[in-house]
Amino acid sequence: MSLAPDRRQSDIFRTVFGCASGGRCQARIPMNVQAANPAEVDDGFQFLKKAFGSVGAIDLMAVAPYFDIDGDSNASTVDGIFTNLQGSVLASNPPSSNSNAIVNWLKADLAEAALYNLPLIAYEGGQGLSGSANQDNRIAAQSDPRMYDATRQYFALWDTLVGKKQLFTYYTYAAGDGAWGAWGALVSQADPGAQKWDALMSLTRTGGDANLDGTVDAADCAILRANFGKTGMWWMQGDFNHDGTVDAADLATLNANVTGAQCAAPLPSNGRIMAVPHPRLEYWMKLPKPAVGSRESVVPCLAFASGSSAKTGVGASTRDSYYGRSAAQAHRRLSPR
Numbered sequence: 118m119s120l121a122p123d124r125r126q127s128d129i130f131r132t133v134f135g136c137a138s139g140g141r142c143q144a145r146i147p148m149n150v151q152a153a154n155p156a157e158v159d160d161g162f163q164f165l166k167k168a169f170g171s172v173g174a175i176d177l178m179a180v181a182p183y184f185d186i187d188g189d190s191n192a193s194t195v196d197g198i199f200t201n202l203q204g205s206v207l208a209s210n211p212p213s214s215n216s217n218a219i220v221n222w223l224k225a226d227l228a229e230a231a232l233y234n235l236p237l238i239a240y241e242g243g244q245g246l247s248g249s250a251n252q253d254n255r256i257a258a259q260s261d262p263r264m265y266d267a268t269r270q271y272f273a274l275w276d277t278l279v280g281k282k283q284l285f286t287y288y289t290y291a292a293g294d295g296a297w298g299a300w301g302a303l304v305s306q307a308d309p310g311a312q313k314w315d316a317l318m319s320l321t322r323t324g325g326d327a328n329l330d331g332t333v334d335a336a337d338c339a340i341l342r343a344n345f346g347k348t349g350m351w352w353m354q355g356d357f358n359h360d361g362t363v364d365a366a367d368l369a370t371l372n373a374n375v376t377g378a379q380c381a382a383p384l385p386s387n388g389r390i391m392a393v394p395h396p397r398l399e400y401w402m403k404l405p406k407p408a409v410g411s412r413e414s415v416v417p418c419l420a421f422a423s424g425s426s427a428k429t430g431v432g433a434s435t436r437d438s439y440y441g442r443s444a445a446q447a448h449r450r451l452s453p454r
């Protein structure tokens with residue numbers, strides 16, 4: 118029986134990592150089995166119990182519950198793919214005719230693991246759209262916005278049935294789409310985002326953590342500000358609600374979780390900057406027209422007397438030099454007489 122050498126292999130790891138002596142173990146030993154056929158491992162577990170008294174050398178049962186369409190005919194259109202995935206394969210109450218329904222797989226996996234008091238983890242998983250029929254549609258589905266929703270729907274099932282805290286190894290980080298599948302959450306690690314990647318970020322990161330460093334702070338604010346108002350954006354560019362645009366909603370998400378100063382939206386590049394004349398400015402405007410420049414060309418504002426603003430109650434401006442006056446001269450003109 119193949120589990121006998123597996124057991125010996127497990128014991129070697131336990132010895133090397135100090136588990137055999139009862140120390141805290143860094144290595145946890147899983148027993149893998151197909152998610153759709155968990156009963157296949159039962160003979161092995163029974164053998165271990167008989168031979169060793171328990172399956173004690175095994176810490177976990179591990180499966181790879183990839184989700185895929187239930188039959189190639191569903192790939193004739195991209196719509197067909199998502200109708201089958203979202204309405205059947207990933208449904209919380211799937212049709213009994215669907216032998217690829219994730220709920221049914223996970224329930225059977227949990228039942229098998231429970232027989233031996235083993236936790237369930239996923240040693241691989243994610244979407245598994247692959248096959249020779251209509252491969253173009255399977256690849257097109259990867260960048261369809263419904264893939265974002267399908268990925269979240271998938272993990273909602275995992276979270277509900279198995280548990281958020283149970284290890285799930287998503288396959289894989291970045292890989293190109295091709296005839297043998299489209300496994301990468303990102304197509305290229307240089308990409309700013311993708312439907313699958315952004316779904317994973319939304320499930321694992323705090324809203325606002327654009328640079329994925331585990332905190333929401335000024336660095337994330339800078340990213341959001343740099344992309345504010347842009348469309349075609351992704352999580353790592355500041356689009357936390359996946360509507361494609363970086364805007365006030367994303368800013369609110371960031372500020373709800375930020376450590377340190379609140380993040381402010383940048384001024385719009387085509388916006389208006391308005392100032393309200395101060396009584397002292399009106400006084401200044403009544404003075405003879407300056408020798409240099411045109412008064413009419415100047416934006417009315419409160420700022421004229423740099424360095425003396427505290428006394429006058431007005432701000433600083435470079436307009437003084439425009440009129441050929443020093444800040445002190447401007448201050449004198451702005452001060453009550």
Ligand SMILES: [Ca+2]
Nearest residue numbers: 326328330332
């Ligand atoms: Ca961050």
Ligand SMILES: [Ca+2]
Nearest residue numbers: 356358360362
């Ligand atoms: Ca957004």
